[in-house]
Each structure stands twice: as structure tokens, then as C-alpha cells.
Amino acid sequence: MSFEFFLKVFFGGLTKGSIYALIALGYTMVYGIVKLINFAHGEIYMIGAFTALILIEALTVLNMPFVAIIVCAVLVAMVSAAAYGYSMEKIAYKPVRSAPRLSALISAIGMSLFLQNYVRLAQTSSFLSFPKILPTFQFVEKVSYLNSSQIIIYFFTVIIMIGLTWYVNFTKTGVSMRALSQDRVMAMLMGIKVDKIISITFMIGSAIAALGGILVSAYIGQINFYMGFLAGIKAFVAAVLGGIGNLPGAVLGSFILGFSESFGTIFVSSDYEDVFAFILLILILLFKPSGILGASEKEKV
Amino acid sequence: MKKLFIIFLIVVSSVFLFATGESESGPIMVGVAGPYTGDLTALGVSAARGVQIVVDDLNSKGGVLGRKIKLVIEDEQCEPAQAANVAAKFVGDKVVAVIGHSCSGATRAGMDLYKNENLVVISPSATNPELTSGIYSTFFRTVAPDTSQAKTWVDFLQSKGVRNVAFLHDKGDYGKGLAEYAKEFAQEAGINSVLFEGITPGGLDYSAIVLKISNTKAQAVVFGGYYPEASKLISQIKTQKLDVIFVSGDGVKNPGYLGIAKQDAEGTYVTGPKDVSGLDLAKKARTQYVDKYGEEPGSFFNEGYSAALVLFGAMEKAKSTSSKAVMAALRQNSFDTPIGKISFDKNGDVIGSGFSVYEVKNGKFVEISK
Numbered sequence: 001m002s003f004e005f006f007l008k009v010f011f012g013g014l015t016k017g018s019i020y021a022l023i024a025l026g027y028t029m030v031y032g033i034v035k036l037i038n039f040a041h042g043e044i045y046m047i048g049a050f051t052a053l054i055l056i057e058a059l060t061v062l063n064m065p066f067v068a069i070i071v072c073a074v075l076v077a078m079v080s081a082a083a084y085g086y087s088m089e090k091i092a093y094k095p096v097r098s099a100p101r102l103s104a105l106i107s108a109i110g111m112s113l114f115l116q117n118y119v120r121l122a123q124t125s126s127f128l129s130f131p132k133i134l135p136t137f138q139f140v141e142k143v144s145y146l147n148s149s150q151i152i153i154y155f156f157t158v159i160i161m162i163g164l165t166w167y168v169n170f171t172k173t174g175v176s177m178r179a180l181s182q183d184r185v186m187a188m189l190m191g192i193k194v195d196k197i198i199s200i201t202f203m204i205g206s207a208i209a210a211l212g213g214i215l216v217s218a219y220i221g222q223i224n225f226y227m228g229f230l231a232g233i234k235a236f237v238a239a240v241l242g243g244i245g246n247l248p249g250a251v252l253g254s255f256i257l258g259f260s261e262s263f264g265t266i267f268v269s270s271d272y273e274d275v276f277a278f279i280l281l282i283l284i285l286l287f288k289p290s291g292i293l294g295a296s297e298k299e300k301v
Numbered sequence: 302m303k304k305l306f307i308i309f310l311i312v313v314s315s316v317f318l319f320a321t322g323e324s325e326s327g328p329i330m331v332g333v334a335g336p337y338t339g340d341l342t343a344l345g346v347s348a349a350r351g352v353q354i355v356v357d358d359l360n361s362k363g364g365v366l367g368r369k370i371k372l373v374i375e376d377e378q379c380e381p382a383q384a385a386n387v388a389a390k391f392v393g394d395k396v397v398a399v400i401g402h403s404c405s406g407a408t409r410a411g412m413d414l415y416k417n418e419n420l421v422v423i424s425p426s427a428t429n430p431e432l433t434s435g436i437y438s439t440f441f442r443t444v445a446p447d448t449s450q451a452k453t454w455v456d457f458l459q460s461k462g463v464r465n466v467a468f469l470h471d472k473g474d475y476g477k478g479l480a481e482y483a484k485e486f487a488q489e490a491g492i493n494s495v496l497f498e499g500i501t502p503g504g505l506d507y508s509a510i511v512l513k514i515s516n517t518k519a520q521a522v523v524f525g526g527y528y529p530e531a532s533k534l535i536s537q538i539k540t541q542k543l544d545v546i547f548v549s550g551d552g553v554k555n556p557g558y559l560g561i562a563k564q565d566a567e568g569t570y571v572t573g574p575k576d577v578s579g580l581d582l583a584k585k586a587r588t589q590y591v592d593k594y595g596e597e598p599g600s601f602f603n604e605g606y607s608a609a610l611v612l613f614g615a616m617e618k619a620k621s622t623s624s625k626a627v628m629a630a631l632r633q634n635s636f637d638t639p640i641g642k643i644s645f646d647k648n649g650d651v652i653g654s655g656f657s658v659y660e661v662k663n664g665k666f667v668e669i670s671k
Contacts, residue, residue, distance in 0.1 A: 005516055012508045019505060127529045129561040147540060220506050221536050222529060222561045230503050265509035266516075271472065271499040273509075 017258025042232020048210020243294020
């Protein structure tokens with residue numbers, strides 16, 4: 001196997017990993033703060049892509065310049081996804097916040113099914129073409145093992161990762177988030193507005209997922225109401241792999257997953273693409289039940 | 302010994318019955334069987350109506366060989382057990398031929414008896430490949446077998462001079478089955494299979510598998526599956542600038558494929574049922590159906606209509622209703638039908654109907670002649 005081929009496989013895995021990371025970040029943020037596995041997160045990713053598609057089509061009719069259309073569509077899609085995340089939390093999770101965790105889980109599954117079928121009915125059940133909005137860079141096209149779309153996906157993933165790390169570590173809201181994830185009651189006593197912080201978490205997670213959805217759709221060129229399901233499950237696996245609740249862990253888990261799928265397909269068989277992800281999950285959880293970077297939860301006395 | 306004698310007696314008497322049935326000058330009895338009630342009704346009704354239309358037509362013109370035709374229509378709901386009973390009833394009713402059954406399983410259930418009784422059977426919709434593997438000498442069909450599409454692929458690849466092929470499928474019954482048949486035929490034709498793998502339907506992207514193909518000597522990629530995956534595959538193939546022929550089946554010959562893959566789909570090939578809507582006989586048959594039943598014909602109408610046409614056409618040509626003569630006429634002649642000008646090979650498979658290769662040109666599927 002040539003080195004160039006190896007690089008191609010490597011960057012292919014990195015692309016997949018980046019996409020998973022954009023979804024997994026939302027999963028892990030929400031879990032860190034409300035200890036809820038938000039199964040409807042994959043649906044937000046799908047809704048983000050749909051919103052962007054609708055906007056792109058609509059704005060194209062209005063004859064706006066191409067770059068303006070893209071920027072507009074991406075921003076509006078992210079904002080509307082944030083609104084979906086906000087409403088979702090208020091409707092489906094807040095009422096069951098003090099109920100046993102199982103109730104919230106069932107509520108999340110219900111939300112996921114609802115959103116899926118809502119898009120299916122309100123939009124369409126068939127596959128739609130998504131315009132290839134990602135620009136091509138001449139200097140990248142000369143490199144045989146990379147393409148422009150991949151560069152753009154990496155770019156956004158890095159930006160989001162850096163931005164999120166900064167936000168969580170160095171802003172007041174970020175500190176509140178961390179406080180909330182460590183001890184909700186204590187955080188409340190310290191005057192942190194729990195409802196507000198939880199809403200913000202959902203909104204950020206959803207906006208990132210929407211960005212991921214748009215990038216993927218533009219990369220593969222098609223969308224469907226069901227696209228969030230498999231991606232959501234994979235991202236969930238990635239988040240658990242890295243240690244759910246831990247931001248760098250989610251990214252690490254996503255890359256491990258992306259590479260294992262990419263290299264597994266090349267060296268073994270694509271028949272088992274999904275199997276690698278889950279074998280890896282089982283293996284890692286056998287030896288480190290809290291995930292690679294996850295802190296083992298201490299029983300509070 | 303006594304048992305043998307009884308069997309002998311039954312056989313002799315049945316031959317005798319058959320013989321007497323044939324020499325009668327009453328109506329020609331023909332059995333029609335399929336699912337006319339139950340879940341699979343849609344598979345059988347239009348085909349049976351097609352037969353009825355042909356028979357009514359012929360009877361109004363004086364019938365065949367100067368005798369009227371009488372249909373014995375029996376419902377077996379595609380269930381093998383019921384199909385066997387229907388077969389026994391047909392034999393009892395002294396039919397000279399059977400048009401049916403609709404489903405492969407039901408057809409097999411009746412075939413042993415039909416073969417023993419030397420009854421001509423023409424199915425409009427049983428597609429199982431084994432039916433025409435040579436085990437049933439009296440079986441014919443007006444529909445292409447399941448393997449026909451895979452055969453069309455391989456013939457096409459051969460005509461393009463392809464030596465190495467990568468086979469992909471979506472792991473489903475339809476896609477994987479097609480890919481497996483195609484691989485088998487390809488090997489018989491001396492084409493190498495350099496890769497045979499399944500992809501996950503709805504997967505995030507297929508860049509890794511396309512990369513793997515690029516590392517082989519594949520000149521063509523054959524995909525068994527549906528259009529969403531096919532469009533993702535072809536767009537990856539184009540992104541990675543792979544120089545391969547892309548061939549897929551009727552699961553991809555869908556407007557959705559053109560809509561999603563757009564420019565990437567140009568120059569790719571798909572197979573699909575031969576387009577017969579332009580044939581005069583097909584137009585006539587459709588008009589007859591709409592006039593009589595007040596709705597558009599459903600599945601296998603053309604095949605049912607054609608089955609009846611070839612059966613009575615063969616009787617006219619053989620100037621007899623005896624199975625032997627009719628079968629010889631079926632094998633030696635070609636017939637004009639709504640599915641084209643067809644004939645039969647020695648195993649009863651239809652020639653001249655079935656699948657064509659279409660090329661995507663300017664956002665349309667264009668049928669290409671072989």
C-alpha cells in the first residue's frame with residue numbers, strides 16, 4: 001500500500017470523525033449538564049440540513065449573490081436549530097427533570113420519533129438533492145489525497161472545538177455550566193440560573209449539530225428525513241467511547257470511530273463497517289467503563 | 302404388487318381420460334390460477350383479466366380451431382398448499398393448459414402434477430430462476446426470471462470489454478441477490494471479480510469503499526441496490542475521479558437517481574424492464590382493459606395478456622390442442638405480444654422480453670440497443 005493511499009484513507013477517516021464530532025459535542029454537553037441522553041439530537045442535525053436546503057432554494061429564487069445565500073442559510077439554519085433545541089428542552093425534558101431518569105429517556109425517544117415524522121409529513125419522505133455549496137480551492141485540488149470539501153469540514157470542526165473549549169473554560173456561562181454539571185443543587189445555591197444555563201446548553205449543542213448536518217449534506221449531496229438516525233447513533237457511540245460528559249473525549253471518540261470505520265473498510269470489509277464501531281465500544285467499555293477520558297463517577301455520600 | 306397394479310390402473314385411466322378429453326369437440330378448457338383474494342391479490346388480478354380479455358376477443362371471433370374457449374379460474378392466494386389442490390382440480394376438469402400460477406412457490410407446488418399430466422403451463426409472473434432450470438419440461442413463462450437482470454449486466458459488461466469488476470450491494474435481499482447472481486455469471490463469462498462487498502444503506506459516506514475500489518484494477522463498478530445509495534456512490538466516484546463504468550439495476554432506474562446525482566449520473570448505466578408502452582399491441586391491450594374495467598391495468602397485465610396470446614397462437618399453429626404439439630409450436634415460433642415479439646428457449650424462458658440497458662444522457666434514461 002502506497003503512502004499516498006494511506007493518506008487518502010487517513011483523511012477519509014478524519015472527515016468522518018469530524019462530522020461525528022460535531023454531533024457528539026452536543027450529546028456530551030447535554031449529558032454533562034442534565035445527565036440526559038438526548039436521542040432527538042440526531043433529528044436536530046437533520047432539521048438543520050432541511051432548513052438550510054429550504055433557505056438556499058428560496059434565496060436562489062430571490063437572485064441573491066451565492067456567498068450571501070450560503071452565509072444566510074447556514075446562520076438561519078443554526079439559529080432555527082437552536083430554537084428547536086430550546087423548545088425541545090422546554091416541552092419534552094423540563095417537565096420530567098425531577099422524575100426518574102428513565103422518564104426523560106423515554107421522552108427523548110418520543111421527541112426523536114416525533115421530529116422525524118414531523119419532517120416526513122411536513123416536507124417529504126423521499127430523498128432530496130442538496131446543492132454542492134462547498135467551494136473548491138485550486139491549491140487543494142492539486143493535492144491528490146485531499147479535496148476542498150474535506151478541508152472545509154476540518155476547518156469548521158477545529159473552529160467549533162476551539163470556540164467551545166474557550167467558551168466552557170473562560171466565560172461566565174461556561175463556568176456556570178461546569179458548576180452545574182458537578183453539582184446541580186450547590187450551583188443553584190450559588191445563584192446560578194439553572195434553567196437558563198440548561199437552555200443555553202441545548203441551544204449551542206443544536207446549533208453545532210445543524211452545522212454538522214449542513215456540512216454533511218453538502219458533502220454527500222442528498223438529504224432525507226431519516227438521515228439523523230444512524231448519524232445520531234454513531235455520534236452517541238463516539239461520545240460514550242470518549243467518556244460522555246467530557247468535551248475533548250467526544251472529539252477523541254469521534255476520531256477513533258471515524259478512523260476505525262475508514263481503515264476497517266479498507267483492510268477488512270465494508271460489510272462490517274458498523275460492526276467495528278460497536279466492537280470498539282464494547283472493548284473500551286470493558287476496560288474503562290466510563291470511556292477513555294471520562295471521569296469515573298464517585299458515589300456521593 | 303397390488304399397489305403397483307392400482308398405480309398402473311390410475312395412470313392408464315388418467316391417460317385414457319386425458320385422451321378422451323382431447324378428442325372432444327366441446328369447448329377448450331384452460332385453467333387460470335393465481336391470487337384473487339388475500340394480500341397478494343394485486344399480483345394476480347390484472348394478469349387474469351388480461352387472459353379474459355384475450356379469450357373474450359377470440360370467442361367473439363369464433364374461438365380457436367373452431368372451438369370456443371372456456372376458462373376455469375381458480376384462486377389459490379399464492380399458497381402452495383392451495384395451489385396443489387387447484388392443480389388437482391384442473392386435472393380433474395380436463396383442462397388442456399394452465400395459465401399461471403402467479404407466484405413462484407405456488408407454481409412449484411403444482412408443477413410436479415402438471416409435468417406428470419403433461420400439461421402446458423405458462424406463468425405470467427413466476428420469476429424464480431429454478432423453474433426454468435430444466436426440471437419442468439412443460440413450463441413456460443412470459444416474464445423474465447430474477448437472474449435475467451444480472452445476466453443483462455454481464456452481457457453489457459462483456460460488450461464493453463470489461464475484464465475486472467467490483468461488485469457492491471446494499472446487504473438487502475434484492476441488492477445482494479442481484480450482485481451474487483451477477484458475480485456468478487461474470488465468472489462464467491471469464492470476467493474477474495476484484496471486489497465483492499456490502500455497504501450500509503443510509504451510511505454517512507462511501508468514500509472509504511470507493512477508495513478501496515480505486516486501489517483495485519476494477520474497470521467497472523456494479524451495484525445491486527437502490528437509488529439513494531447509488532447516487533452517493535456515483536458522486537464519490539466522480540469526486541475521487543475514478544475512471545470506471547457504473548452499472549446498476551431497476552432499483553436505481555428511478556427519477557430520484559437523476560434528481561439527486563444530477564451531473565454525476567451522466568454516462569452511468571442502469572438496467573430496467575424493456576419499455577413497451579410504445580408498442581401498438583400494448584396500447585391496444587391497455588385500451589381494452591380500461592374500456593372493460595374502467596381503471597388502469599395493474600402489475601403483470603401485459604404478461605398475462607401475452608401468455609394467453611402465445612398459448613392460443615401456438616394452438617392455431619399446431620392445429621391441435623395436444624400438449625406435445627402445442628409445446629413444439631411454442632418453442633419453434635415467435636409471437637407478437639404486448640411485451641414485444643417473443644419466443645421461448647428450450648427451458649421455457651422468454652426471449653425478446655425482459656431487461657434493457659439504459660444510459661443516463663442529459664438527465665434522462667435512454668434505452669441503448671445491444
